[in-house]
Amino acid sequence: MGVIAARGLVKTYGSGRAARRVLDGADLDVAAGEVVAIVGRSGTGKSTLLHLVGALDRPEAGTIEVAGERVDGRSERALSAFRRRRIGFVFQFFHLVPELTGEENVLLPTRLPGAPRSAPAHGRELIERLGLGDAARRRPHELSGGEQQRLAVARALVLDPPVLLADEPTGNLDERSGAAVLDLLRSAATADRAVVVVTHEPRTSAMADRTVTLVDGRLRAAAPGSVGGA
Ligand SMILES: Nc1ncnc2c1ncn2[C@@H]1O[C@H](COP(=O)(O)OP(=O)(O)O)[C@@H](O)[C@H]1O
Ligand SMILES: [Mg+2]
Structure with a gap:
């Protein structure tokens, strides 16, 4: 089943002669259980x-459906509610809250309006299952990059979203911790979840089911095993 269906996405930055059309009719389909890697040169619009797709920004044209619901054309308020329920986001630089412990960071989304009452217990289970018990008691500055990123993945998964998006999640990690994060992302692609990873690392592409390349504002299928454009 398609969890993500994006059609004809257009996005321009700047205006007049400085306008730059970064996306120009991009289509993306991702099924449940699937990990898709998006590659492409720096600055291509990944x-x-x-x-x-994560409803952090809006396209000028095109449609986006996530888990059967339209993302485009919603009010700001509806969008943020949508994001909380449907999207987990992982960033290159983790974005953990420095004042909070690992556990408090993971549980942060469970404190937002609309979170199920069972969510904190689920979050603690997730921490245990991922072997993050020690890291969860510490603050981010006491942790390695790999530990911070695994906590960030746990935080993105704590409300059990149907879509997990990761933007260069291993770009700041050494080989070994990067591999642990990739394992985690791979295992997050369960029967009812789709995972999209932006990367320029061959190892990320290698663990994905499919790789697509962003060129000239559109996505194209990449040859298996290739990291076209990276
Ligand atoms: N908020 C913004 N305002 C103006 N230009 C932007 C903005 N965000 C990104 N860009 C430009 O759009 C292009 C694509 O950026 P980005 O999506 O970050 O590419 P990638 O992630 O592939 O490196 C780049 O040329 C970048 O400078
Ligand atoms: Mg980028």
């Missing part, structure tokens, strides 16, 4: 695309 982050922009992920932000549109």
Whole structure:
């Protein structure tokens, strides 16, 4: 079943002669259980695309459906509620809250309006299952990059969203911690969840079911095993 269906996405930055059309009719389909890697040169619009799919930003044209619901054309308020329920986002630089412990960071989304009452217990289970018990008791500055990123993935998964989006999640990690994060992302692609990872690392592409390349504002299928454009 298609969890993500984006059609004809257009996004321009700047205006007049400085206008730059970064996305120009991009289509993306991702099924449940699938991990899709998006590759492409720096500045081609990969982050922009992920932000549109994750409802952090809006396209000028095109449609986006996530888990059967339209993302485009909602009010700001409806969008933020939508994001909380449907999207988990992982960033290159983790974005954990420095004043909070690992556990408090993971549980942060469970304190937002609309979170199920069972969510904190689920979050603690997730921490245990991912082997993050020690990291969860510490603050981010006491942790390695890999531990911080695994906590960030746990935080993105705590409300059990149907879509997990990760923007260069291993870009700041060494080989070994990067591999642990990739394992985690791979295992997050369960029967009812789709995972999209932006990357320029061959190892990320290698663990994905499919790789697509962003060129000239559109996504194209990449040859298996290739990291076209990276
Ligand atoms: N908020 C913004 N305002 C103006 N230009 C932007 C903005 N965000 C991104 N861009 C530009 O759009 C292009 C695509 O950016 P981005 O999506 O970050 O690419 P990528 O993630 O593939 O490196 C780049 O040229 C970038 O400078
Ligand atoms: Mg980027």
